[in-house]
Amino acid sequence: MPGTYDYGDAEYWDARYLEEAGASFDWYQRYSALRPILRKFISSYSRILMVGCGNAHMHMDVRDMSFFKDDMFDSVVDKGTLDSLMCGTNAPLSASQMIKEVHRVLKPGGVYMLITYGDPSVRIPHLNQLGCCWKITLYILPRPGFEGASCSSSPRSVLESIILTKNGLLPSDYVLEDPESHYVYVCKKMEA
Numbered sequence: 099m100p101g102t103y104d105y106g107d108a109e110y111w112d113a114r115y116l117e118e119a120g121a122s123f124d125w126y127q128r129y130s131a132l133r134p135i136l137r138k139f140i141s142s143y144s145r146i147l148m149v150g151c152g153n154a155h156m157h158m159d160v161r162d163m164s165f166f167k168d169d170m171f172d173s174v175v176d177k178g179t180l181d182s183l184m185c186g187t188n189a190p191l192s193a194s195q196m197i198k199e200v201h202r203v204l205k206p207g208g209v210y211m212l213i214t215y216g217d218p219s220v221r222i223p224h225l226n227q228l229g230c231c232w233k234i235t236l237y238i239l240p241r242p243g244f245e246g247a248s249c250s251s252s253p254r255s256v257l258e259s260i261i262l263t264k265n266g267l268l269p270s271d272y273v274l275e276d277p278e279s280h281y282v283y284v285c286k287k288m289e290a
Contacts, residue, residue, distance in 0.1 A: 126177055126213050126280045127239055134256050135237055136175075139209045139284050144172035147203065149196075150179025161195035169205045176200075177213045180224075184216070193224045201230045201287060210285040217281060222266035225285060232285040236260045240276035 129136075140146065147170075149160045160179055183192040200210050210232070214221060218236065225232055237259055240246070263269060 135282055140173045146173045147171045149176050161192055163199045163203055166203045168202055170203050172208050174200050174210045181214050194227055197224055204287045206287055206289055208287045212283040214281050218267050231288040231290050233288055235284040237282040239280045241278055244276040246275050
């Protein structure tokens with residue numbers, strides 16, 4: 099079927115990067131859109147692990163990062179890696195393994211920033227799995243270039259977080275301006 103892609107398959111990515119050799123592409127959001135959130139939660143002195151860094155020459159499996167010590171990083175940034183795993187075989191197991199590894203390599207108080215298409219109903223259950231203790235703050239950004247009619251008289255600030263219900267869902271009266279928005283979960287690792 100034209101227009102469908104197997105984002106969960108390593109062969110898809112190998113072929114894509116060969117075809118687009120040397121080209122740069124920012125998944126989901128450009129730095130300029132994420133800058134206010136990144137700067138608010140991640141210090142310029144932080145030791146940062148960027149998972150799923152695209153066509154780099156060095157690669158790793160985010161489901162097994164045993165070569166990294168526990169509590170090694172101040173921050174982990176993910177722009178679509180978890181989403182790719184969710185498209186693959188054994189998606190729930192792969193997602194669970196990745197989240198556990200991210201939690202393990204983060205220092206207490208460290209931040210996992212997940213930029214995803216996954217709304218809270220499908221991402222919070224993975225984030226809140228047994229053994230992971232997070233304080234989660236959610237931001238919602240429209241796709242780059244989205245020009246919808248704003249439903250409110252005052253547009254929401256990028257730095258205005260969304261208060262989730264106690265079940266980890268969007269409030270029932272929340273209006274999503276762009277139906278294909280990107281969700282930015284800022285997950286602060288808490289002491290167990």
